[in-house]
Amino acid sequence: MVDRDTLAIPCAASPDRVDIYSGVARLSQTLWASRWRAQPLQQDVVVLIVHPTSNFLGHYALRPLAELGVDAVGLTTRFIGNDTSLTMEDCVVDVGAAIRHLRDLGYRRVVLVGNSGGGGLAALYQSQAERPTITATPAGDPPDLTAADLPPADALVMAMAHPGRATVFTEYLDPAIVDEARPFDRDPDLDMFDPRNGPAYSREFVVRYREAQLARNRRITRWVRERLEWLRTESPTTPDGMRIDNLPFVVHGTAADPRFLDLTLDPSDRQATTLWGHPWVANYQPATLGHLTSLRAWLSQWSVDESRANAPAELPHVSAPVQVVYGSADTAAFPSHASAMFDAITHDRRELTVIKGADHYFRGQPELAREMCEHIVRWARETG
Template sequence: MLIRELLGIPMPAGQRLDINSGVARLSGKIWATLWRDDRRTPTTAVLIVHPASNFLGHYALSDLAERGVAAVGLCTRYVGNDSALIMENCVLDIGAAIAHLHRLGYSEIVLVGNSGGGGLAALYQEQAENPTITETPAGDPVDLAGAGLIPADRLVMAMAHPGRATVYTEGLDPAIVDEQDPFGRDPGLDMFDPQHGPPYPAEFVQRYRAAQIARNERISGWAFERLTQLTKLDRPGPDDLPFVVHGTAADLRFTDLTLDPSDRRAGTLWGDPWTANTQPASLGHLTSLRSWLSQWSHTHSRANAYQRLRGVSAPVMVVYGSADCAAFPSHARGMYDAVRHDRRELVEIAGADHYFQGTPELAARMCDHIVEWST
């Protein structure tokens, strides 16, 4: 029989007020659920992570537990609210969870970065194996190098993209010319203007991608300038500010299926691309200056699996779905190619979309791969 436990894990202290809820701050805990089969005594725990998603009810937990491992879904301190999220603090939260699982008697830890957890899991493992980071991109102290992070024994990138900053930049709308107005647009860079496609010509794709990076870097430069201005206020005041980013679901692959070909359908995780591009529930519209640099900045965010996996010595499995419209085949191949040893595996789940909607048998197949590879 499967049983479920709620784990209250001591939360490493943060350096600033970045959690709105006083209840959450004062509890001093992050939370996870642990599933296991009470007829077995597993020694392996599979820990599934994401920077901000609530994984207490993750779809893979019961399937994994049925296969004889302890399955753990983690919530970081930023669960449900990434507007002030600092990736380096999420690394500390994973470290606290792994240490807690060792205290519970689990000797083998498989770290699974799911969806937006891919870049975070890669950053964690690289820093646990080769700790170097002592401050955030904004310059705030965060001593990953001295945190005593325990490396996971294996790493899985499951239905994952290489990192929030990477996929965010790939979806950043370069046609927006006024950061305050999503509808003041450059017609020469507007993917929603039918004169350009789809399908989109190679010249347009190249120009569009360069303009996306340029917009991201302009916002990063502005964020640094604003932080400097805050240090010059006449009176003590805030050291961070919130701001809005319009146009974050404008990846050309959402409408052009000839780019990064796969079995996916056109569209986004949030529906029609034009609507998703500006609706508040889609990706990363509200952020702070410091969070932008840590979480969304193309140049400054460290949670980039393409870069971090180069420094990982643990075995790495990359699992992707052929019908996924958020984590594309090139993401999976790029992460697999970044691993610099031969203890790696690339697995395609044919027909699987990002959340295995309506296909629980395909989710079970992913869990089969993870457990068979972990034992």
């Protein structure tokens, strides 16, 4: 028997920016979270599950965690369902507000779980909570995390997580698109969907492909910087001096990782597919990663060189215990991702656990989801 309630978490809005379109949400200065409570009631340990944009109010792990004896909270940041204007630094502030609220409710220990794209966010959060260094977003905007008073979590879990949105986005980015305005004019020498290239893909092809993915990400970043400078100095202004400082744009081809079709790359038990179906279709459909973004959000979220939400880069600065849990059949977060995060941890309070046969969302696998939750609860108690 478990109980469920909704938490209204106070969080300061951005006073001078419209970062979400809804004025109701923006002005309420409230984040929402779903809490599942263990029976009998306890306030020793709470598990907080986070992601930059996903709606975790109904997260699959909440109920089993509560059934296993710890309270579990699924958080929505201010950017729920909205990649377009998301800045990772503001997500850090939102996670901080949630942890502070849980402390105020009386919980002795908070275990922060970064699930999927929440892995990079959780690592960035804990790094900045322990040793804050960031004073602005890559575009130079607030927040100043050194002044944010971020309460550290007591332990971290990277659950079915990849290293960060910019990293995985670049690994998914289609380098055959060489003209951003003409997404179907493709370079055949860099086309993973051209049968002449594979699958299976040669080592030489994969090396060229990865280099071209980085180059495309960096081309977009240079263009973004140029557009921001143009807006700052030359964009049209109103008679009273009002100027546009941000614009949206489209990125085509965001589901083209060769690992989606070639199972010999980063071998695992996964199927040859993506989270959104066949790679060729997912590569262009709007619902996949990062298709619609904005100049300032690109730098914070998708730029491989400028985004700070990079777990392998942040975990060396984390002193809290860290557990990395991954699924052997995951089609989004690969074994090398888990290894990179685990290897980045510089202390011995760490654990690497594989859930054999688990896919990214545990679809039709409730027993494996519960297995992951059992590992998280054990970790929470062992590190207490």
